[in-house]
Amino acid sequence: MPYDLIIANGTVVSPDGTTQADVAIHGERIAAVAPGLAAKANGARVVDATGKYVIPGGLDVHVHLELPFCGTVSSDDWRTGTRAAARGGVTTVIDFAIPYGEQSLDDAYHAWLERAKPKACVDYAFHMAITNWDRHGPEMPAMVARGCPTFKEFMIYAVEGWQSDDRAIYNALESCKKLGGMLLVHAESSRVLDELIARHHTPELMKKYGAQLHAMTRPNFIEAEAIQRAVMWAEVTGGRLYIVHMSTGEGADIIKAAQARGVDVLAETCVQYLVMDDSVFARPDGHLFACCPQLKKPKDMERLWKGLDSGEVCVISTDTCTFTKEQKDRWEGDWTKIPMGLPGLETLLPLVYTKGVLGGRMTVEKFVEKCCANPAKIMGLYPQKGVLAAGSDADIVVFDRKTTIKVDHATMEGGADWNPFQGWDLAGFAEHTFSRGKQIVKDYKCIAEDGWGKWLPRSLR
Numbered sequence: 001m002p003y004d005l006i007i008a009n010g011t012v013v014s015p016d017g018t019t020q021a022d023v024a025i026h027g028e029r030i031a032a033v034a035p036g037l038a039a040k041a042n043g044a045r046v047v048d049a050t051g052k053y054v055i056p057g058g059l060d061v062h063v064h065l066e067l068p069f070c071g072t073v074s075s076d077d078w079r080t081g082t083r084a085a086a087r088g089g090v091t092t093v094i095d096f097a098i099p100y101g102e103q104s105l106d107d108a109y110h111a112w113l114e115r116a117k118p119k120a121c122v123d124y125a126f127h128m129a130i131t132n133w134d135r136h137g138p139e140m141p142a143m144v145a146r147g148c149p150t151f152k153e154f155m156i157y158a159v160e161g162w163q164s165d166d167r168a169i170y171n172a173l174e175s176c177k178k179l180g181g182m183l184l185v186h187a188e189s190s191r192v193l194d195e196l197i198a199r200h201h202t203p204e205l206m207k208k209y210g211a212q213l214h215a216m217t218r219p220n221f222i223e224a225e226a227i228q229r230a231v232m233w234a235e236v237t238g239g240r241l242y243i244v245h246m247s248t249g250e251g252a253d254i255i256k257a258a259q260a261r262g263v264d265v266l267a268e269t270c271v272q273y274l275v276m277d278d279s280v281f282a283r284p285d286g287h288l289f290a291c292c293p294q295l296k297k298p299k300d301m302e303r304l305w306k307g308l309d310s311g312e313v314c315v316i317s318t319d320t321c322t323f324t325k326e327q328k329d330r331w332e333g334d335w336t337k338i339p340m341g342l343p344g345l346e347t348l349l350p351l352v353y354t355k356g357v358l359g360g361r362m363t364v365e366k367f368v369e370k371c372c373a374n375p376a377k378i379m380g381l382y383p384q385k386g387v388l389a390a391g392s393d394a395d396i397v398v399f400d401r402k403t404t405i406k407v408d409h410a411t412m413e414g415g416a417d418w419n420p421f422q423g424w425d426l427a428g429f430a431e432h433t434f435s436r437g438k439q440i441v442k443d444y445k446c447i448a449e450d451g452w453g454k455w456l457p458r459s460l461r
């Protein structure tokens, strides 16, 4: 087979090890991974990766682009969001298609596709959010057949009209078992959370504590109780459960114990919960850092890193949901009015690489496992994505082991005029990113064209 492109002399990383090899691409796919391929290039373009890591493009399986939320719309759209992804070395994103009002899952799918298609520069897929069990439950078989086998239910957000009760979660897990689907759950204990918010929602406390009330009203048991309950429904139905954005050490303990007794449950965390704690809320600009769930304590960060190592935490995502300063500033001292979410796609891999691998907390193999291979496997995209092997999509990232870039929102692709990691020196930004063989980042600059990304049908069977 003639090659179009060869990435030569790099250190190719997989969860099983690293090897010195060339990666040869024909069309949109990887044709071969072996040493010495560049020697018979035969006119193929050769990109020298000597001394660099060559990894499969990352997957961020938890993002929200141009999401109507908290009375506004998140400021990273499918263009800025996926360009940020590309520059950060992420070549696949999975968003959540959410039906509003009387909409069906089919309506939500088409609404999301219409927004993504003209703008996305990396490949994408959707989890389908069930916001009304009686309307959406019967649509699940058609969604699985279409290639959307992952569903989402929120245990909070009654005001948004998104909340699922225990009946909805129990039923959805039962259907997932039957259909070969998986249920993703946002686990927070709604009634007690509302009570704690109501108790603290006074002018005196808001004046005294400001954005710190966001953390004060969400103690760890708010997440732990909800995870425990969702795990129970998974255990009795046998349906596969995936806890999204797990932020507490208690959550990790519950998942580990459930897995040990054979419950089909998985958990992701988001990178912000690994690298930042809730002391940020005391800063003058602390309200900018409000996301949901909120940042926790250093002991939770430690427990989540440990969980990544021992396995009960299997994926690192971002929950990207970007808001500008102006949007965040609408809170006017009332923490319940802060649009919740952080930018993240551009810094996911750099943060995990810098704090994890260079920080001595994980190997580079584990980094590829948690950010590339596992998310692809768990979300039904493997071996099309998440691995450098003959036949896989040529989604490839080349990055230098040591070169650091100072995070500065002003020079980033993402749609925010601030960044939670502003001023941090991070290694692991993509020097070159390829999406299905097409170069979309060159010398750290995004050169992607709008609409290159394709929607990906998936199957968990």
Ligand SMILES: [Zn+2]
Pocket: 062, 064, 319
């Ligand atoms: Zn989310």
